[in-house]
Amino acid sequence: MTLWLMAGLLFTPLAWAVLTLLVDFRKGRVVTWLGILVQVLVSLALWAAVASDGGFYYFLGGWQAPLGIELRVDGLAVTFVLLTALVAAACGWHASVYLDPGKSWHRYFWPLFWFLWAGLNVVWLGGDLFNLYVGLELISLAAVGLVALGGQAAALRAAIRYLMAALLGSLAYLLGVALIYGQFGTLSLADVTALLSDGTVAAGQTFPLVLMLFGLALKTALFPMHGWLPPAHGIAKSPVSALLSALVVKASFYIAARLWLDLGGHLGGYELAQLIGVLGGLAVIWGSWLAFRQTKLKQVVAYSSVAQIGYLFLLFPLTWGVTDAISLQAQQGITLQVISHALAKAAMFLAAGNLIMSVGSNRVDALAGVSRFLPFSLFSFGLAGVSLMGLPPTGGFAAKWLLLQASLASGQWWWLGVLLAGGLLSAAYVFRVYQASFIDNTDTDHFFHPPKSLEVIPLILALLSLGLGLVAEPVLSVMALPFEGSSR
């Protein structure tokens, strides 16, 4: 059964990419709905299978590592596969209504969308260092293509900038992989970990890990390498921005986290962990401040991503050289942060797109008085904002709580300031948008109500992110599932 599910999971996005390439936008939309249905069902079934039976390794082509490529299907991976299915389904559905079928180039949205989805699954499941590189490139190129779609000069500038950053990041990662292969003679992450743990290879070479982490951090837009993100996420069409912020940046972070958790203990060091954590903390502060200063609505949301990504990098100091319990707590917190940010940020971008559509302007000031029309999108935007601020009962709060506990327990109290100040700063930019919408002394009477389906999607996502805090315990319990047996 799981064999079929795996095949379906790998096959569907790639096949649908081809199918939608051959038809136009309207037909592609129908085909995509079908594909989304299939993919969501398969992801759900796989998640359920792993939740009940535990994780396993999947050998592509029947060749075991190190000769072949293995996929690592564990609780964490299927959680992210499911998250991707949810968010991508929402964005795809939104795009099918939001994008104008009259523009001939929008037909290319669908194949790129499906390739992006395929690439994300490659990364979540990947257990082979080089295969992860290919997956990263798949994601980057599809994402750049989506940003550039439409070909306006500013979009192209953003796309080129994004592409350059992504290429440099991938190359740094690949160089690290080359060194690892040279040292260990294998590309399987599990093999490398095993060789390090049983002492076959003496640790001490930090440089390959640093290279890989640098490349991945660049692709994740960690401060101070975040410059490419806001233009790209701000200028893309809203469903695309939602995909990029919610999922794409998480892919490179996910790899970095897996590398760190497997190899960091042997190849990393206290200083490296603290350095990355400090950069993450600065990202939180600086990103929030810049988000507060933006005049365009989507730029606010985009800079907020820079800030929220900063939290993720607290994983590095909070898992290095601490007890397993603390490390687990930090990992759980970060996982919740990834999930809740993905849901909330997708909701926020989609809602922002609806609001822009409604008021016909992308400026924050233009929202003056819209609260009167009770737009659902404003409500969804606010709910998502609550999650970003880390207020209860959202997933963001649950994440923050776990991270606070981990910081306290590990004695690294300096992260408390980052966590608390970050929440307050994000409140500043969310409330700025809200405040604008409450201004009542304008004579805006024109307000375009977007189609209901466009309004429903961000609301669902926002509610999911809101409710995540309440069901955090079951989600986390699946994530922590061990492998069937302990070895391959």
Place this chain on the structure above:
Amino acid sequence: MRVLSVVTMTAVCLAFAGLLGLAVWHIAGSPAPVNLPGLLAENLDASGVEHPITAVLLNFRSYDTLLEIGVLVIAGIAGISMAKTTSLEDPDLRTSDSLLYALQRWFVPLMLVLAGYLLWAGSDRPGGAFQAGAVLAASGVMMRLGGIPMDFLRPGVLLRLGLALGFTVFLLVAVASALAGEVFLAYPAGFAKPLILVIETVLTFSIAMVLLALFVSAPVNRAQEPEEGEHE
């Protein structure tokens, strides 16, 4: 200021190269604990091809190759999405150089043959789909420069079919075995060699199409879309 920044950059790059060199030197000092080439040689017979590189590309690590073709197709899609006219081909860009015209009458057939040879050679010596596809694309580039009309390069369904053909066939082979209850990308026993050959052939064609499409998809018109929220 400018000098300072150049000095800083130089220092950064030198430090990077130095560290990298040091790491390479250290790693080179001890042998790798896993003997992958040995393992490969043991399993080569089961792979269906004689040349180890092709075996790695199309059997042991065929997932990489599948995705790599996906990357190529993405680039092709993104490229043609930039072109907004019915034909990618722009007559104004053709030269009417008679020497070039004469030359390509000799060269194009020769290059086609070369591409065929590279494809065929891939099974037991260096060569293969990508090399053949690149040569094929190069002959297309030459034709375009030389002014031979290439109206098939309009962003219609045929071009898109051509872009996707190789990838599609590869994908279908990959899933066929999975439907039979095997893992994804496993070749049915005994069919590895013919299937690999089919994949290589269609891949050659598609790779050439992608590269050619990317070359000719010049931005020939200036239609553009306003940013969200700005009025057209």
Place this chain on the structure above:
Amino acid sequence: MSLSVLMPVFALMTSLLASVVLFALPEKGYRLRTTINLVAAVVKIALVAVMIWGIARGREYEAAFTMLPGVEFVLRADALSMLFAGLSALLWLLTTIYAVGYLEDSPNRSRFFGFFSLCVASTMGIALAGNLFTFFLFYEMLTLSTYPLVVHRGTRKSLRAGRNYIIYTLTGGAVLLLAIAWLHGLVGDLRFQEGGHFAGVDPSLQVPLTIIFVLLMTGLGVKAALVPLHGWLPQAMVAPAPVSALLHAVAVVKAGAFGIIRVVFEVYGLEAAEAMGLLAGLALVAAFTIIYGSTRALYQIDLKRRLAFSTISQVSYIVLGLCLFGPLGVMGGLVHLVHQGIMKITLFFCAGNYAETLGVHRIDELDGAGKRMPGTSVAFTLGAFGMIGAPPLAGFITKWTMGAGALEVGMDWVVAVLVVSSLLNAAYFLPILHRLWFAEQQQAWPHERRWGRLETSPWLLWPPLVTAVLLVLAGILANVPFSPLSWAELIVLREVAL
């Protein structure tokens, strides 16, 4: 699922569901909206009454599930929570009636009542929270749901007030979160428990526990408007009158005060807190706040601002009562939670009536208003005398009990504070009463509206009259079972084994 599990959940759900429905209603559905509001409020009162009855007879109501590893979400009804829940359920009904009349013909009512219900749901959650984590959850929800109410008018001034409110409360929330997380890391998940947890605690924990206590008090003190954390309260006066009434009497400041009670009684334990020497500092802050608030109130010209500073002063009575560390003092503090709520809501209703009916906002415009609006003015007078502490009104009961409590434990200086404060109360309320009843009307009312024979809309008139009657009853019938004072006594008997 037994009834004892479901009761607190139902009590929470009535207003939560009402809020969801209200958001979804179209702006024009006036009648339906009013019906839903009133039905939900009445159902809630019934539920709370049942629980009060049950708790008096020793029943327990509790619902819990695990939210995060090691952290539980607990809803639990005990005697203390009923003190707050009863107050808010009762006053919610009255405030809803009042708000329906007050906001007649104004825009954005759908939004207003939606957040209004959400606000009450949060208050109920705060009352029923069974541990600090759950408490914090609803405490922050309260912050968020009151913001749209404060900025409801959408003017520049109200937006500024809203921004200040948010800055104060969210910062307070962050401090509170830090304290709760730290406490959790130190000793694990602590349910509220009668008598507290830290009696005879390891001396090595004394220092962190003291710091955490200060942090907790800072976080809660923002909402309870302890000086110097009170800055947001006078500004928030720009909100519509029912909102001010709610903020001052029931929801926000009381949430802070109630949190302080919970922490002192059921987390630290009164004896342990005293033993660690935590209460003396708190008492000083509270005493200072009482005097400071009253003094500032003297100088206010705007009626609602004067009432706001009066609130700052009055809420600290509750805190001061706790610090008296004796059954009578504690009882006085607890009962003031209810008494102050009833008295202050009366005053705010009346202030709203003057503003809505006559257009009067400033005290010097009130000359002769007593003749024009006798019902409202009688209610206002009763409320003011209650605040001053005139017998036999509710305020007198509080001050008398507290004074007796202070003498009992030998903290005589508290009696001085009470006397000074009462004098100040008189000094800022009596001139208003003088203007109402004895001054001649000087000029035409700034913005008068007429309702035929009645002095104002019946929706606006009845709520203050009812609360005025309540505050008289609370004073006269203080020894009857289920009066606020008797209930406070019940709590003290259960909580404090002094």
Place this chain on the structure above:
Amino acid sequence: MTIHLLYAFAGVALCGIGLFGFIRLDHLLRKLMAFNLMGSGVFLVLVGLAQRVGQPDPVPQALVLTGIVVAVAATALAVVLIRRYYHLSGQITLAEPGREPVKKPAADAHREGPTE
């Protein structure tokens, strides 16, 4: 020290030079060339380091082939984007419009070739 290790060190040098070009140059095409240079360096390190004992290792060679295709795809996409960007804005760097004068009006830039 085998000949293969020499390749690896050549790769190291290429990486350094490429990096310098990548961060130093503003002209987009040059930047792209620098990226390709760096890419070649990485491939050399990958193959050279793995074959340091002299024994040929087909795995890194296959990886490099895959890597080359990916790099070609990325480069081609970048060139398409850069060309269109040049046509629309007349710029060959990523500087914000306004900070740097537009070198050529877009209308004249209708034809081919971003040249300086």
